[in-house]
Every structure is written in C-alpha cells, then in structure tokens.
Amino acid sequence: MTASYFAWDLADRGAAPCVRDDDSELTYAEFAERVEGCAEQLHRLGIGRGDVVATFLPNRVELLVTLMAAWRLGAVATPVNPGFTGHEADYQLGDSGARVVIAAGHPLTSGPDRIVLDVADLATSPSTTWQPPTTPGADDDALLIYTSGSTGRPKGVRLSHANLHYMGSAMTRHCALTARDHALLVLPLFHVNAICVSFLAPILAGGQLSITGKFSVSRFFDDVARLRPTYFSAVPTIYAMLVSHPDLSTEQLASLRFAICGAAPISKELLDRVEQTFGIPIVEGYGLTEGTCASACNPIDGVRKLGTVGPALPGQQISIVDPDGRDLPAGETGEVVIGGPNVMQGYLNRPDATATALVDGRLRTGDVGRLDDDGYLTLVDRIKDMIIRGGENLYPKEIENALATHPGVLECAVVGAPDELYGEVPVAFVVPYPDQQVTAAVLGAHLTERLAKVKQPSNIHILDQLPRNPVGKIDKPTLRTLAPVD
Structure with a gap:
C-alpha cells in the first residue's frame, strides 16, 4: 500500500486503470495529467494555500480531478450537493468563502469574490512550464464537508489530510484491499463516505473506481455485470431496493467479494436477507462526518455480529459515557464518544459548536449506545430522537427494530408526536415490501407481543417511501411534521 493518495505521487503507475465514469476512462498517468492541468488553471485564477475551491457537480470524474487539483495547491475543497437550489448552494459557498466554483448546468453567477467555471472549460493537461507552487501538509485542511442541517443551519466540518489519510488507510487495511480491488461508486461524492471508502481507499491500494450515473436498481445490476467491481458501499435504503428487485440474479453479482452498509442503521432482518441473497458479507459500519466517515465496522473475515456496528477501527477509541x-463499563448504555486520528479539526468559524462537540480531544457523537465485552458497539438511538412519554424515556430504534421483525416491513421510522396528556407519544411510518399487503392493525397486533404498551405507537402510517435528506438518511424532522395523532 502506498503512503500517498495524491495523483502526482501515483503517476508512475502509468497505464493501470484509475477512475472512470460514463464519459471518461483514465489511467493513473492520465488522471495525474488532468489534475496538473486543472491545478495550473486554478493557480492562474489566483487560488493558493488555504483558499476554498467548490464543486457543484453530480458524480463524475471532473469532481475528483478538481478535489485533487485544489490539494495540489494546498487549497481546501468543498463539494456542494448538486441537487441544491441556487439559494441553498449560495449558503455553503458563502459560509465556506469559496473563491472558485466548478459547476455544470447551474443557477450560479460569478461575482467580485467568486468565479464560476463551467466544467466543460476545465483544462485537461498542464503547460510545459507548469511548476506547482506548494504541496499540502498533513495538518492542512483538505475538505469542508457540510452537515445535513437537520438540527439547524449546516456546519462546515474541517477535515485535514491527516484525517483523510488515516481513514483511507484504515479502510484499505480493514477491507484487505489490493490492486485487484475495484470500487463501484453508489453514494454521492459530496459526502465523506464516498470520498474515503470508494475513492481514497482503493487508490491507496492501487485499485480503481468506477463512477456510474444516477442510481437505479436495474442500472446497478447492469453495471456490476459489465464492470465487475469487487465491492461497493451503500445505505440501507439501497439494499432494500436491491433485494426487492424481481429480476435479481446472483450470477450478475459474481465479481463482488463484500459490500459495506453505513450512513444509517440497518435492521437485522434486512441485513440477513441481503447477505443471503447476495451471497457475500455485508459489513455494517458506523461513523460521522465529524469522525471522517467511519469509527466502527464489522470485519469481513472474522466475527460479524448482526445488530452491532462492529468494534472500533484500529487507532480509534470508542467509549460510552x-x-x-464519565466512562461506563461494558453493557451500560450512554453516549458514544470517539477518540483518534479521525476526529475533525472542528467546525468552520463555529468555536462554540466545536467546543461542544470536542471535549478533551474526543468527539461527542450525540448517539446512544453500548459496548459488549468484545468491544462491539450496539447503537440504541440518537439522544435528540429520544421520546419522553409521560416521563418515561423511549428509544425509537427499539420500536423500529420490533417493527422490522414483521416479514412485510421493508423500512420503518418512529418519531415523537406532541400529546396533551403524555407530552409525547411514538408514531410509526412503515414502507412495506412491494409484494406484501400490510395494515396498521396487523402491525399493531405484531407489536403487542414484542413491546410493552407504553412503547407501542399511537399511530402507524403506511407510506410508499420515507423522506430522505441529501445524504440518504431518513428525514425525521420532516416525519415529525407528518405525525399528528388521531
């Protein structure tokens, strides 16, 4: 495994395949040349160390070229969700202080403090006189990844090259990646999971990455059969869609040796169904943007405990407080706290928020969990999602887990709704499998045997799909607005 993920350090890999999308296929040497060309172009626009370069692009090769070109200059990259409106994008661009934006089909305009450059105008090779002015240091900021903003205005998470190198290397070792590995990119590149797990990790190992267009179930199977990747990383919703596809064939999946599930909790039932259907290990992991993507992950070869997110990745420390x-012993439930080289540098221009999140160098996650005697972490819920019904604390995840045991339940979510008598009561939202007919009455009866009366939802709503935030997580704030009790 190489010590660097920088394109200019890997150009000597020559004609080995590096990264492709629907329109381009680049070797390591070609990728490095594209990076140098873009870096020179950005340099001529005045970009230097510490400046911020934004992308407003869907998943495509040029997004990765731009990230790497910014790093070539010691600059910081901030990928913006291409689904944002101009107003939403302007918030991130303004908050980050972006000097240049690389965009396509955009509602953005250049101004005195910001240049908008169309992706079609990106340089593809450097001049013969190009001499990079600097190289990034390990402690330099590399990425500004913005949180989803479900609890307020999005915050820019500052991640250094040391953070990224640790995470890419840790995932390379954890997944035993080699030059023979090939990642299929499913998740969006404005999120750190895709950058670290699907891009930096295989690049560090000498492998390759295929970027495909907008996700669809049928396209996924076609791409796997055509490109023959060895792994991919996805969220529970995608796995639920894949195993529900009527034309699923294990022959199409023969090249895969494992897959990763993260970003949101997955039920034991769905995880088991995916593993049985795909015939490969599906390793569930856990992490936050503030922790550079992953802090715990079940092993591919070793003891995988369904219902847990595995032990801490090497170099990290997970505690329950x-x-x-105060630290709690194994088996006790409390807040999950993380320490290690993955912990962010802080929130951009938010000293108070940083001081709340980082205490004595450890990241307070806001998640509730417990460790077993082997160090495997079980997540109980988010502290902020806890429902207080008549003075009793209820964790939505426990109710969701009970609902997920019904064979007709594809996905579910539970939130608290205001109640005059109890203050708050749980309300459930359920998406059934396409071939299953389930009703609120049937699900209510199913829960009667599994949950105490105080934990049973006051209402169960059947939906075609659950609302999602930009990174694919279930949008519970939106569900709370849909959860009046009859």
Whole structure:
C-alpha cells in the first residue's frame, strides 16, 4: 500500500486503470495529467494555500480531478450537493468563502469574490512550464464537508489530510484491499463516505473506481455485470431496493467479494436477507462526518455480529459515557464518544459548536449506545430522537427494530408526536415490501407481543417511501411534521 493518495505521487503507475465514469476512462498517468492541468488553471485564477475551491457537480470524474487539483495547491475543497437550489448552494459557498466554483448546468453567477467555471472549460493537461507552487501538509485542511442541517443551519466540518489519510488507510487495511480491488461508486461524492471508502481507499491500494450515473436498481445490476467491481458501499435504503428487485440474479453479482452498509442503521432482518441473497458479507459500519466517515465496522473475515456496528477501527477509541462524561463499563448504555486520528479539526468559524462537540480531544457523537465485552458497539438511538412519554424515556430504534421483525416491513421510522396528556407519544411510518399487503392493525397486533404498551405507537402510517435528506438518511424532522395523532 502506498503512503500517498495524491495523483502526482501515483503517476508512475502509468497505464493501470484509475477512475472512470460514463464519459471518461483514465489511467493513473492520465488522471495525474488532468489534475496538473486543472491545478495550473486554478493557480492562474489566483487560488493558493488555504483558499476554498467548490464543486457543484453530480458524480463524475471532473469532481475528483478538481478535489485533487485544489490539494495540489494546498487549497481546501468543498463539494456542494448538486441537487441544491441556487439559494441553498449560495449558503455553503458563502459560509465556506469559496473563491472558485466548478459547476455544470447551474443557477450560479460569478461575482467580485467568486468565479464560476463551467466544467466543460476545465483544462485537461498542464503547460510545459507548469511548476506547482506548494504541496499540502498533513495538518492542512483538505475538505469542508457540510452537515445535513437537520438540527439547524449546516456546519462546515474541517477535515485535514491527516484525517483523510488515516481513514483511507484504515479502510484499505480493514477491507484487505489490493490492486485487484475495484470500487463501484453508489453514494454521492459530496459526502465523506464516498470520498474515503470508494475513492481514497482503493487508490491507496492501487485499485480503481468506477463512477456510474444516477442510481437505479436495474442500472446497478447492469453495471456490476459489465464492470465487475469487487465491492461497493451503500445505505440501507439501497439494499432494500436491491433485494426487492424481481429480476435479481446472483450470477450478475459474481465479481463482488463484500459490500459495506453505513450512513444509517440497518435492521437485522434486512441485513440477513441481503447477505443471503447476495451471497457475500455485508459489513455494517458506523461513523460521522465529524469522525471522517467511519469509527466502527464489522470485519469481513472474522466475527460479524448482526445488530452491532462492529468494534472500533484500529487507532480509534470508542467509549460510552454518562451525562457527566464519565466512562461506563461494558453493557451500560450512554453516549458514544470517539477518540483518534479521525476526529475533525472542528467546525468552520463555529468555536462554540466545536467546543461542544470536542471535549478533551474526543468527539461527542450525540448517539446512544453500548459496548459488549468484545468491544462491539450496539447503537440504541440518537439522544435528540429520544421520546419522553409521560416521563418515561423511549428509544425509537427499539420500536423500529420490533417493527422490522414483521416479514412485510421493508423500512420503518418512529418519531415523537406532541400529546396533551403524555407530552409525547411514538408514531410509526412503515414502507412495506412491494409484494406484501400490510395494515396498521396487523402491525399493531405484531407489536403487542414484542413491546410493552407504553412503547407501542399511537399511530402507524403506511407510506410508499420515507423522506430522505441529501445524504440518504431518513428525514425525521420532516416525519415529525407528518405525525399528528388521531
């Protein structure tokens, strides 16, 4: 495994395949040349160390070229969700102080403080006189990844090259990646999971990445059969869609040796169904953007405990603490706290938020969990999602887990709804499998044997799909607006 993920350090891999999309296929040497050309272009626009370069692009090769070109100059990259409106994009661009935006089909305009460059105008090779002015340091900021903003205005998470190199290397080792590995990109590149797990990790190992167009179930199977990747990383919703496809064939999946599930909790039932259907290990992991993507992950070869997100990745420390910040022993439930080289540098221009999140160098996650005697982490819920019904604390995930045991339940989510008598009561939203007919009455009866009366939802709503935020997580704030109790 190489010590660098920088394109200019890997150009000597020559004609080995590096990255492709629907329109381009680049070797390591060609990728490095594209990066140098873009870096020179950005340099001529005045970009230097510490400046911010934004992308407003769907998943495509040029997005990765731009990230790497910014790093070539010691600059910081901030990928913007291409689904954002101009107003939403302007918030991130303004908050980050982006000097240049690389965009396509965009509602953005250049101004005195910001240049908007169309992706079609990106340089593809450097001049013969190009001399890079600097190289990035390990402690330099590399990425500004913005949180989803479900609890307020999005915050820019500052991740250094040291953070990224640790995470890419840790995932390379954890997944035993080699030059023979080939990642299929499913998740969006404005999120750190895709950048670290699907791009940096295989590049560090000498492998390759295929970027495909907008996700669809049928396209996924066609791409796997055609491109023959060895792994991919996805969210529970995608796995639920894949195993529900009527034309699924294991022969199409023969090249895969494992897959990763993250970004949101997956039920034991769905995870088991995916593993049985795909015939490969599906390793569930856990992490936050503030922790550079992953902090725990079940092993591919070793003990995988369904229902847990595995042990801490090497180099990290996961602790469970009480409300006063004191460490709790195995088996006790409390807040999950993370330490290690993956912990962010802080939030951009948010010293108070940074001080709340980082305590004595450890990241307070806001998640509730417990460790077993082997160090495997079980997530109980988000602290902020806890429902207080008549003074009793209820964790939505426990109710969701009980609902997921019904064979007709594809996905579910539970939120709290205001109640005059109890203050709050749980309300459930369920998406059934396409070939299953389920009703609120049937699901209510199913829960009667599995949950105490106080935990049973006051209402169960059957939906065609659950709302999602930009990174694919279930949008519980939106569900709370849909959860009045009859």
